Amino acid sequence: MTDLPPFLVALPLVASVVVLFAGLARSKTGWPIAALAGVAQLGLAGYLAYRVFTAGPISYVVGGFEAFYGIELVIDGLSASVVVLIAAVSLGILAYARTAGPRGNPFYATYLLLVGGLTGVAVTGDVFNMYVFIEISGLTAYALVASGDSGRSAVAALKYLIVGTVGASLYLLGVGYAYIGTGTLNMADLSAMLAEVGYQSTLVQTAFALFAIGLFIKTAVFPLHTWQPEAYAGSPDSVSGFVSALVSTTFAYALIRISLTVFTPDFFAAVDLAQTLLIVGAVVSIVAGSLLAVSQTEIKRMLAYSSVSQFGLVLAGLAVLNQTAMVGATVHLLGHAVMKGGLFLAAGLIATATGAREIHEYEGLSERMPYAAGAFAVLAFAMVGVPPTIGFVGKWYIAFGAVEAQLWPLAAIILASTLLTLAYFARLVERMYFREPAAADDHPEGEATGAQPDAMVADGGRPSLGMYAAVLVAAVLAVVLAPAVVPFEQLLDPTLDILLP
Template identity: 60%
Template sequence: MIEHAPVLVIALPIVGGALPLLFGLFADRLGWPIAAVTLLGQTVLAVALATTVVDGGAVSYVPGGFVAPYGIELVVDGLSAVVLVLIAAVSLGVLAYARRAGPHADSFYAQYLLLVAGLSGMTATGDVFNLYVFLEITGLAAYGLVASGRSASAAVAALKYLIVGTIGASLYLLGAGYLLAATGTLNMADLAGTLAEAGYDSTLVLTAFGLMIGGLAVKVALYPLHTWQPDAYADAHDTVSTLVAALVSTVAAYALARLLFSVFTVGFFDAVPIAQTALLTVAAVSIVAGSLLAVAQSDVQRMLAYSSVSQFGLVIAGFAVGTQAAIVGALVHLVGHAVMKGGLFAATGIVERRTGARRLAEYAGLGERAPVTAAGIAVLLFAMVGVPPAVGFVGKWYIVVGAVEAGTWSLVVVLLASTLLTLAYFARLFERMYFTAPPSASTTDATPVPDGGNGREAVSTGMVAVVVAAALLAVVLGGTAPLVEQIVEQTVSTFPHP
């Protein structure tokens, strides 16, 4: 059965997504349990698949018996296995959060599972065009989810997200067209060989690279292509921003790496060094600009959103450097960031429910008003800054080691400075939570709401538990770096070298 796992990780959430709608006709509120069962199964599948991959190398699957390159191939190697597990685990975690936080509509859970299916598809596919289809499935689900926010501005944010995201995906599709014109194939493994024959420095290939990477950079939200992201994160429902912030950009970044290593291959960078320099520059600019924009925000969720711009600069820089250590670092940071940013968005949701605070100034004295959540936020913040031994540090360590090995010194400086840049915006939040007196006489509700007490909106233990779990994971995940390193080492050796 395990040999079918690559297709099952996509099919399972799709089937699961259909059930809430169907059962919704007969009974109420079945969405959550169905989604929970589906995602539990998904997690088991993903973990089993990852174990198989780690033990026995990459798994490829050809649905319908149409042999690649004619059929569509699904390939799961170490890199994708890690991301698959991440998708399943995080979506399961966020589901625990959604139980109380809602939205409770059955159609919400259908879209939720569709998003998981799209993300898993993006991760498992071995075909450039298929990647586009899953990219758009992911996009469609994400636009719908963002639009489910309570405020009307959510619809505006979703539309903005849709237009920018579609342009990004279209650019990617155009690039895929150039690849097809240059080589006549769309299968990733096939492309790696035929691209080398077509010549890496041919105009067609270069254009294809620019368009595809550019298109994915929109989805990753690198500066200056990030404009959709802060609105989408800040205006969406808390559950949605947690899920989207944790996974969507993450998987897009994975797809970018997949293109770099499996399609264009390291040989491309050797042949066209300017492409690498350009990508590194964009990543470095993203790190700095994202942080500076984050410092300027007064809304906490927007600050977190801009922080993502900066952190993904770090990830992409790691992938673009391309040495083994840097890839390990980028992957660790990808996983770590998903956990940390997801946890932070979940926490801001709890804070807003409990105290109504959205802006930085309103977070004053949170340490006493909601001690557990505040402590979770504090741990996540410092993990994000890169205080060892948390996962934020481990990822950065590997990326910096990789950058040093590659001799990209100016990048090393930016990477190191990113610690201080991150500190610049997160320290303000931390200080506000613990060392500023809460607004007392001026506001009407001066009485502090104790943790677990009845606040403005119900906050379940499960929601707080998600934040605490994220905080613990952020600290503990750093210890998995050797495992990730082993997986990447194994995977990198299978990357095509023309």
């Protein structure tokens, strides 16, 4: 037993308040405070993950009030992995944002609030408390998307706000239905009491449908993805990287947690329609997201639609409901955060140096920016699933799990997703490496063209070392994390034995 779990959430929230008040005295204090808080949270997350993987799950009852009245924080192998991801990626993107912007204490305060909200979603063991953290995460994400200088950012944030509010409201209705039937909000208690009420109960099935559809919206499952393309493309580059890497990822984790901890595999065994809902959502997202990505001409919109497809793969791993596929879903969830966040940061780095934001503007990029183009290509092939990257390993586990479950059509779609993903990334890599740059765009690496896109570096358009470091580290991780999957699977097995007995 340890009293440290609350500090995972409290640390970024308190740091956010400190940043805000420090800004009243001195305007440039935000980044150092945020960076210090990020380092501290990463260290704490790493320590708690070590405790979980060596000694078992950690439970903390807030205020000493036991369930069903109190709020419980629970960290197991799955939530510990997500917490470490949130801490590590948010710190990396903070290094990128120091030069890329946006800047100012209000931005860093909002950034830390979002980190705290996402961490709360990952560690809470209470469905209403999860709603509170979903709202904190949503409101701060809307504000960060709107932090760009253009009207496009404001419109994207408004659309995100409207659609996101619908998703959160549906989730809250699901909480209400579950509470009416059981009288508790604790996830472990709900699991037992929903089984007593009966999985064939209309109330229980309605609660699941509301939970699932609300989180489908938050995760951007097709056709409930409409907020995502503009939110990703219209926000500043640092924010695009952060939101694409962590926000939908954490909400996908929430869907996994609600499905397996609250409703359990027994619910899906008793209610075929529930598993069908997950499978249909997965298949449609994989196919439609890829087809929409192929049709895009703007880089960030292409990457946004790619995320719709990739989260379809995570949903497929959940829908299969066996341990092999669940390992794949977890690996792909974590790997996607690294790969897609890295791709958005790379796109921002390239736009900062050259002004290029359209696919045709990437022609000959390998000559102008060899390091950035190389990192982008590595991350793109990792998203396709080319061995030996983390993208390949995640897809392999999900597909093999579908084969084990004899879900042959789903397995075929998962394998076909590799070709669909290749269709839009290959054309981009081909332009970077096998096309000659136009004479007007012939600039050395790091030299700006004079274009001033949204979220441009304020000091002349020259990418910083921190921007390069964040992108290159993401590219390296996309490769070196793949061999770590086997030991990670062994660490995750005790948690999956509980979630998928």
